[in-house]
Amino acid sequence: MCGRFALTASPEEVREILGVIELDGFPPRYNIAPTQPILVAVASPPADPGSNRPDRMALLVRWGLIPSWVKDPKEFTLLINARSETAIEKASFRAAMRHRRILVPASGFYEWHRPSKESGDKPQAYWIRPKTGGIVCFGGLMETYMSKDGSELDTGCILTVGANRSISQIHDRMPVVIAPQDFTRWLDCRHGEPRDVVDLMRPADEDYFEAIPVSDLVNKVANAGPELQVPVEPAPKKQRPASDRSGDGQMSLF
Structure with missing residues (x-):
C-alpha cells in the first residue's frame, strides 16, 4: 500500500535523475494525497531520425487511475495502487501494463503500522525514505480517461509488491522501486512486453529504506509542511494482562 508520499527534491535534482530536459519549477510537497496531481515520467513518442530529443518526458497526472472503459468515474473505486502480481492480467491495469508504464519520483513515502484492535494501541505513522x-x-x-463531453484526464497509480522483511514489520506491501539503470527498460512499452519487466517488480533491498516514526499530522491532507517528517518517539505499548501474553518469551518489535 502507498497512500501518501512526498517529493521535496528540487526540480533540478528531479530533472537530472529522470533524464528529461524540460521540467517546470515546483515547490516541495510533503503530503501528496490521492486525487492530487503527481509528477511522472513517460517514454517520449518516437523521434525523427537524427533527433537529439530525450527519450523521456515529464507529465502531471491525477493520482487515481481510471481505466478507459469506465462509464462513470463517480461510481468507480479510486485506484491509487495496483498489485504487481496481478496487474498483467487484471482488466483495470492490463492495457496500462502493456502500453503506459511510468515512473513516479518521490523523496519517500508514508506508511502506518496498525496494531490489532485487541491491543488497544494507536496506529503509528512512519516516514520511509532511502537511507542515502x-x-x-x-x-x-497511466491511463488517459475521456469523459462524455470529450475532455481528457491523465490518471495514474503506483505499483506495489509484497514488502521486504524490514518494511513488513510496518505493513505487508510496499511500492515497486525501479532503479535508474532500469528506467529505459521499464518505460519501453514499444519493444518490451509486460513479461519482460516482471523481474523489476520486486521488493527493494533490505538496506535501501529507513523507517522514521513521525506524528499523526500526516493523516490530514491540509497539513503540508516539513513538520510532517520530524521524528517522534513512538507511543509506549499498552501492557496486556499476564494471562494474555505469549509464553514463548519473544518480544514484538511493535
Whole structure:
C-alpha cells in the first residue's frame, strides 16, 4: 500500500535523475494525497531520425487511475495502487501494463503500522525514505480517461509488491522501486512486453529504506509542511494482562 508520499527534491535534482530536459519549477510537497496531481515520467513518442530529443518526458497526472472503459468515474473505486502480481492480467491495469508504464519520483513515502484492535494501541505513522537520501522512483501505470463531453484526464497509480522483511514489520506491501539503470527498460512499452519487466517488480533491498516514526499530522491532507517528517518517539505499548501474553518469551518489535 502507498497512500501518501512526498517529493521535496528540487526540480533540478528531479530533472537530472529522470533524464528529461524540460521540467517546470515546483515547490516541495510533503503530503501528496490521492486525487492530487503527481509528477511522472513517460517514454517520449518516437523521434525523427537524427533527433537529439530525450527519450523521456515529464507529465502531471491525477493520482487515481481510471481505466478507459469506465462509464462513470463517480461510481468507480479510486485506484491509487495496483498489485504487481496481478496487474498483467487484471482488466483495470492490463492495457496500462502493456502500453503506459511510468515512473513516479518521490523523496519517500508514508506508511502506518496498525496494531490489532485487541491491543488497544494507536496506529503509528512512519516516514520511509532511502537511507542515502535522494530520489526514489516508483513503478507506476497511466491511463488517459475521456469523459462524455470529450475532455481528457491523465490518471495514474503506483505499483506495489509484497514488502521486504524490514518494511513488513510496518505493513505487508510496499511500492515497486525501479532503479535508474532500469528506467529505459521499464518505460519501453514499444519493444518490451509486460513479461519482460516482471523481474523489476520486486521488493527493494533490505538496506535501501529507513523507517522514521513521525506524528499523526500526516493523516490530514491540509497539513503540508516539513513538520510532517520530524521524528517522534513512538507511543509506549499498552501492557496486556499476564494471562494474555505469549509464553514463548519473544518480544514484538511493535
